[in-house]
Every structure is written in structure tokens, then in C-alpha cells.
Amino acid sequence: MPQRVVVIGGGAAGIGAAGAAKQTDPGLEVLVFTEYEDAAYSPCGIPYVHGREIESFEELFLQGKEHYEAIGIDIRYETLVISIDLDRREVTVLPRGDLAFDTKRHRELLERVYGEGERVGFDHLVIASGFDYEAPAIPGADLDGLYYVKNIRRAMEWDRVLEEARTAVVQEATPLGLEMVTALAHRGIETHLVDPRPWALADVADPDIMQPVEESWVEMGVKLHLNTQVEAYLGDGRVRAVRTTEGEIPADVVVVCTHKRPNNTLARRARIPIGSTGGIIVDERMATDVPGVWAAGDCAEIPHELARIPLTGLTGSHAYAQGKVAGTNLAGGDRTYQPVYVPWGMVAGTWMIGGASFGETTAKALGIPHVVGIAEGISRARYYPGVRKIRVKLLFDPDEHHLLGGQMVGGEGIKERADFLGMCIRLRARAEDLATMENVYSPPIGALNEPIALAAQQGVAALSGRG
Amino acid sequence: MRPAVWLRRRAEDALLEAAQEEMARRTGRPYRPIHRGPAGFFWRRVFVPIYRLLPWRLRWWVMRVLPGSHRRRWRGRGPPRPAFGDR
Numbered sequence: 001m002p003q004r005v006v007v008i009g010g011g012a013a014g015i016g017a018a019g020a021a022k023q024t025d026p027g028l029e030v031l032v033f034t035e036y037e038d039a040a041y042s043p044c045g046i047p048y049v050h051g052r053e054i055e056s057f058e059e060l061f062l063q064g065k066e067h068y069e070a071i072g073i074d075i076r077y078e079t080l081v082i083s084i085d086l087d088r089r090e091v092t093v094l095p096r097g098d099l100a101f102d103t104k105r106h107r108e109l110l111e112r113v114y115g116e117g118e119r120v121g122f123d124h125l126v127i128a129s130g131f132d133y134e135a136p137a138i139p140g141a142d143l144d145g146l147y148y149v150k151n152i153r154r155a156m157e158w159d160r161v162l163e164e165a166r167t168a169v170v171q172e173a174t175p176l177g178l179e180m181v182t183a184l185a186h187r188g189i190e191t192h193l194v195d196p197r198p199w200a201l202a203d204v205a206d207p208d209i210m211q212p213v214e215e216s217w218v219e220m221g222v223k224l225h226l227n228t229q230v231e232a233y234l235g236d237g238r239v240r241a242v243r244t245t246e247g248e249i250p251a252d253v254v255v256v257c258t259h260k261r262p263n264n265t266l267a268r269r270a271r272i273p274i275g276s277t278g279g280i281i282v283d284e285r286m287a288t289d290v291p292g293v294w295a296a297g298d299c300a301e302i303p304h305e306l307a308r309i310p311l312t313g314l315t316g317s318h319a320y321a322q323g324k325v326a327g328t329n330l331a332g333g334d335r336t337y338q339p340v341y342v343p344w345g346m347v348a349g350t351w352m353i354g355g356a357s358f359g360e361t362t363a364k365a366l367g368i369p370h371v372v373g374i375a376e377g378i379s380r381a382r383y384y385p386g387v388r389k390i391r392v393k394l395l396f397d398p399d400e401h402h403l404l405g406g407q408m409v410g411g412e413g414i415k416e417r418a419d420f421l422g423m424c425i426r427l428r429a430r431a432e433d434l435a436t437m438e439n440v441y442s443p444p445i446g447a448l449n450e451p452i453a454l455a456a457q458q459g460v461a462a463l464s465g466r467g
Numbered sequence: 468m469r470p471a472v473w474l475r476r477r478a479e480d481a482l483l484e485a486a487q488e489e490m491a492r493r494t495g496r497p498y499r500p501i502h503r504g505p506a507g508f509f510w511r512r513v514f515v516p517i518y519r520l521l522p523w524r525l526r527w528w529v530m531r532v533l534p535g536s537h538r539r540r541w542r543g544r545g546p547p548r549p550a551f552g553d554r
Contacts, residue, residue, distance in 0.1 A: 196501045198491040203483055207494045227499040275535030276475040278468075283539035303537040308527065310535040339541050364486035365479075367519055367526065 002029045005330060006091055006120060008081045008266065009128035010034030011043070012316045013297025016323025017126040017330075018073045024331035031120065032068075032075045035096055037153050039068070039075050044316050046155045047176070050162060051183025057156050082117055084125065084270035086290055091125070092117045124292050124330040127267055127280060128323060131260040131298035131313065136171070140233030145240075147255045149176060158253075165189055165252040169242050171230050173200035177257035178213070178348040184255070185220040192249050193217070194225040194242065204344070206359045206393065208374075209407045216349030225249070260313040262299045277301045279312040284336040286326035294330055296322035305339035305426070306357060306404060307366060314342060343422035345415040354418035357425050358395055358405030370395040370404055373431065373459020377451025379412045381443035388412055392455040394421075394434070401430040401463055406455075417452060431459045471533050481510035482518065 005021050005028050007014045018030050032039065038061065045060040054060070068075050078096040085092070094117040133148050135141065147158050162168075166189065170181045173195040184191040193200065199207045200214055214224060225246060232243040233254060241250045262279040273281045273289045279301030286294050297319035301310035321337065328335040345354025363370045373394045380387040388411020395404040406421040408414050424434065434456030440446040468476075484501060491498035500507060518526065531537065 196499075198487055198496045198498045202487050207490055207496060211494075227497055229501065273534065274469065274472070276471040276533040277535065278472045279536070281534065281536050281539060283536070284541045301536045303535075303541060307530075308537055309530050310537050336542055361483070361486045361490050364489060365482040367482075367523065369523075 002027050003123040004029045004031065004121060005124045005126065005327075006122035007032040007126040007128060008091070009126075009130055009297070009299075010036060010039030010075060010077075011128060011130050011297060012319040013130075013299075013323035013326075014126065014128035015040050016320040017128060017294070017296055017327035018068075018075075018323075019071075020324040020327030020333075021124075021126075021331045022072055022327075024328050024333040026072070028331055030073045032073060033079045033081050033091070033093055034075065034077055035080050036151050037077055038065075039077070041152050042316070043150060043152065046149055046152065047179035047183040049155070050159060050180070051186040053183075053186070057152055057159070060152060081266060084127075084266050084272075085119075086270055086272075086293070088119075088121070089123070089125075089292070090119045090121045092119055094118075122292075124294065126323070126326050126330065127272070127288075127293065127295040127299055128297045128319075128326075129263045129266060129299045132263045133256060134258040134261050136230065136256065136258060138230060138232050140235065140239065143233050143235050144238040145235065145251075145253055146233065147253055149180065149255065149257070161253060162187065162189065167192070167250050168253045168255060169194055169230075169249055169251040170255045170257055171195075171242070172257045172259070173197070173202070173226075174257045174259060175201065175204070175344075175346060177201075177255075178346060180255045180257060181217060181222055182220075182348055185217065185222045190221065190223070192223045192225060192251070194228050194230055194244055194249070196227065196229045198227055200224075200226070200348075201353075202361065204359065204362070205353060205355070206361050206407055209353055209355075209359070209391070209393065209409045212391075212409055213349040213351050213353060216351055220349065222349075223249075260298060262301070262312050264299055267295070267299065275301045275310050277310050277312045279310065284338075285329045286322055286337060287329065292330075294326040296326045302337070303339045304357075305341055307368070311340065311342070314340065315344065318342075338426075341422045341425050343418040345418045351409050352412065352414035353407070353409045354414040355407035356405060356418050356422040359407045360393065360395065363395055363404065368404065369398050371398050371459060371462050372396075373455045373457070373462055375451055375454035375458050377449055377454050378447045379410060380445060381447055384443045386412075387447075390414070390417075390451040392417070392451045394431075394452070394455045394459050396431045396459050396463060398463065401432060401460075403429050403431070403434065406452075408451075410451075421452070431456050431463055435460045475533060477510060478514065478518070481514050485511060485515040 040063045041061045048054045080094045083092045169192045199210045228246045233239045234241040275281045280295035282300045325335045325337045341357045343356040390410030394406045439450035
């Protein structure tokens with residue numbers, strides 16, 4: 001009888017694990033349980049369909065359902081795993097039916113209502129249960145008109161709601177918040193961004209990096225309400241406004257973009273060890289402390305290499321790679337995942353922003369000593385059409401001059417530079433290495449001086465006391 | 468919420484807020500504390516200054532003893548960073 005692998009979650013981590021397990025050992029029986037109607041699509045693309053950059057939601061699907069049938073992965077759509085029994089090595093599963101549970105509160109309510117379900121045994125279990133948005137504990141949280149961007153079918157419904165919407169509030173300038181602000185403004189909806197911090201994306205990016213983004217939003221007609229907290233959602237059945245510390249803002253739709261938190265209700269109840277982030281504790285093989293139980297994606301925590309502290313809430317590419325590692329190992333293979341440096345990047349307003357590892361704000365928060373090198377360069381030859389400015393900020397260790405992190409804002413080429421900086425940190429590049437780096441020079445794609453080298457040269461000067 | 472999760476989240480919020488306050492003032496942006504009241508006062512005005520007074524090695528030890536993936540095996544890691552791990 002073949003060994004059975006049960007995967008909880010049909011997102012990037014779950015599908016990555018299922019595919020890798022089947023590829024490593026085609027004899028395995030692989031079952032994936034997902035609450036949703038679909039698996040294997042790009043939820044990260046949803047804001048761009050709302051913003052009309054992508055024509056339709058269908059383009060976000062990577063594979064059809066028949067693909068997984070053909071490769072022998074049994075995906076049980078619209079099913080809810082309500083418990084894990086580690087002694088009996090089985091999970092309990094309910095059909096989702098017509099009930100919607102897009103939030104943690106809905107799901108927990110459903111689990112309390114239904115006690116029984118189908119019991120499914122497993123030899124290996126992969127928990128890839130993803131994340132939940134931090135639930136705003138404020139009056140009116142049960143009103144209609146609060147949009148949590150997650151499931152593509154709901155996004156399709158919300159897209160029709162947005163057709164009629166004239167004003168929208170985006171609550172919190174998280175990465176998703178930035179994408180949604182840009183998308184809604186691009187769509188012509190009067191968009192208000194409300195965030196309690198002094199600048200957008202303040203938990204990740206530095207204020208000088210975000211300044212051009214905020215200015216571009218204002219040019220696009222976005223109303224910024226920084227240093228402002230949402231106190232209540234107002235309305236009768238359906239939201240019509242939000243009450244903030246700075247007054248009332250009318251809203252046909254509120255896009256709730258609060259922080260992502262690991263969805264670990266099941267793991268916690270099964271007493272699978274959880275770390276200080278709320279994520280499941282795993283090792284480099286994505287194994288939990290329980291033999292035969294693996295975890296990957298937003299529900300697991302991964303150590304940051306420099307700070308040596310665990311993180312959650314990374315990107316889809318991290319989740320997919322972690323899933324592949326878990327799936328390979330459970331099937332008898334040998335793969336390891338590395339501690340992370342978190343290269344990141346995105347489009348916000350009319351700019352691209354990105355970076356790797358620490359920015360100045362996060363380094364200050366942790367109390368990590370650093371020296372900063374900043375420079376402004378250009379993306380192409382100065383005379384070539386489409387040339388854009390790039391601002392690069394690099395952080396170096398004052399003693400050994402190693403690169404600790406970097407952030408950038410520019411018109412193009414940010415993603416590649418963020419990946420490059422991530423690898424430079426991993427390989428322990430020093431300020432002097434980057435200051436003397438070679439670079440591609442070709443008028444349509446690269447300027448004479450590479451902005452990273454310019455920032456590093458400034459960093460070298462600062463490190464030697466001349467900056 | 469488990470004590471370790473609560474502690475980390477509160478500490479992280481307080482340290483980030485303090486860093487944001489400093490950066491906001493440096494760049495001439497207005498700043499308003501998010502967490503107010505006695506709890507906000509404690510984390511902002513007691514915890515953060517004490518954290519900043521501690522040597523990195525001690526701070527790191529506190530972070531290391533919290534439960535988490537960082538205490539499991541991760542072969543990919545290089546040797547300890549002289550950058551701040553040994554300060």
C-alpha cells in the first residue's frame with residue numbers, strides 16, 4: 001500500500017510540497033486539502049487585475065485542475081481541515097459547502113459548529129495553512145464592505161463591487177496596502193490611505209525611500225492620512241465611512257491590509273511547537289519537532305541570517321521554495337532551505353522600491369551598529385529615452401565593512417539590484433568590493449556608473465571617516 | 468496569545484516605533500505615537516531605553532532563548548558574524 005501524504009493548504013507552499021513529493025517518489029499517494037475553489041494561482045496578482053494592468057483574473061491561474069489530476073495529485077477543493085490527531089496520524093476534514101470563511105473568526109466559528117467530519121489518515125503531513133490578516137479589534141468589523149484580499153473568487157466578486165465604488169479606504173500601508181492604493185488610484189477611485197505610522201511601509205522601508213512614492217500617489221489623487229488610526233467602521237449593515245483619529249472618511253469599500261499573521265490554529269491545537277513569531281518551528285529540512293510532520297510557507301518561521309531571529313510573512317517565492325524542500329524530504333530526498341536575507345521589491349505609485357535585509361529604520365530598531373552610504377544614479381545612459389533616477393542606500397558594518405542591507409527607489413531595475421544585494425550579503429561582500437564592482441554599460445539598459453557602486457563608494461568614505 | 472509571542476510582538480512594535488520616531492524627526496516628518504496610555508508609556512519610555520543600553524551580546528542572548536526555528540539545525544549558516552553577533 002502506498003504511503004499517504006496529506007497537505008493542508010493549496011497555496012504556493014502546499015502545491016510546491018505536493019509536486020516535489022510526487023516528483024521525488026511517484027509511488028506516493030498525495031492529497032491536498034484547500035478551503036478554496038482553486039489552487040495554483042497567483043494571489044499576488046490580484047491587485048494588478050483590480051488596477052486594470054492585467055486584463056482578467058483567469059490570467060493568474062498557473063495550471064488547470066486537470067493538470068494535477070494528470071500528475072497524480074488529488075486536490076480536494078472547498079474542504080476544511082478542522083483538526084490534526086498526531087496519535088492516530090489522521091486529520092479530520094469537512095466539506096466547506098456554501099459557507100464562507102475568509103477570516104480567522106469565521107473559520108473558528110465554523111469549526112465549533114461542526115464537531116464531526118471525515119477522518120483521513122496520513123504517513124506524512126505538510127502544514128501549509130498560510131496566514132490570516134490581523135483582525136482589527138474595532139467597532140463595525142462585522143459590516144459588509146470590508147475587503148480582505150486573499151481568495152481569487154472573492155476578488156472577482158469584489159472587482160464588480162469596485163465598479164460601483166467612488167471612494168475607498170485602504171487601511172494600513174503594508175506591502176499589499178501599497179499595491180492596492182496604487183491599483184485603486186490607477187482605476188480612478190478616490191483612494192484614502194490610512195496608516196498609524198509616520199510614513200508608508202514604515203515597518204520595512206525608510207522615509208527617504210518612500211518619499212517619492214508618497215509624492216507620486218498625491219499626484220495620482222490619493223489622499224494620505226499618515227499618523228492616523230482607524231477607530232471604527234461606520235454604517236448600517238454595510239460600511240459607509242471609517243472613523244479615524246483625524247475625523248471621518250467616507251468609504252464605499254474598505255480594503256483591510258493589516259499585517260499577516262501565521263494561520264496556526266490547527267498546529268497549536270495539535271501541540272506542534274510554535275515559535276515567538278507565532279509561526280511553526282522548523283529546521284532546515286522544513287521538519288517540525290513531530291516526526292513525519294512538516295511545515296512551509298507563511299505558517300512557518302524561518303531565521304534571518306544576520307539577526308539570527310526568526311521571521312514570518314515572507315514572499316510567495318519563499319513559500320514555494322520551502323514547500324519544495326518539505327515535499328522532497330518527506331519523500332526520501334535530501335534538500336535544505338537556507339536562512340533568509342529577504343530581498344524584496346514592488347511597484348508603488350509610479351516608482352519601484354526594493355531592498356534586502358536591513359534598512360536604516362529596522363537596523364536602528366534592533367540596535368545594530370551601521371554606517372550608511374547613499375547615492376543617486378540613473379538607470380540608463382543620461383541621454384537615452386526613459387532614463388530614470390535611482391536612489392540607493394546601503395548599510396555597512398562599521399568594523400568589518402560587510403554589507404548589512406540596502407534599500408532603493410527608482411524607475412526600473414530595482415528587482416535585479418535587490419536580488420543582487422541579497423546575494424552580496426549572503427557572500428559577505430564588503431563596502432570596498434561593491435565600491436569597485438564592474439558593471440554593464442549599454443545606453444538603453446545601464447549607465448556609465450552603477451548606482452550601487454556609487455553608494456558603496458560613499459559608504460567607504462563614511463567608513464574611513466571622510467563621508 | 469502565548470507569552471513568547473506576546474513578548475516578541477510588543478517588543479518589536481516598541482522598538483520599531485522608537486526607530487520610526489527618530490527617523491521621522493530626522494527627516495522632518497510629523498510623528499504621533501501609536502501605543503499610548505500607561506502600557507505605551509512603559510514600552511516606549513522604559514523598555515526601549517533599557518534595551519538600547521544593553522550590549523548586543525545580551526540582547527542577542529535574550530532573542531536566542533525565545534523558542535523558535537533559529538534554535539533548530541540550519542546547516543546553511545556561516546560562522547558567527549563579527550559584525551554584531553560578538554559585540
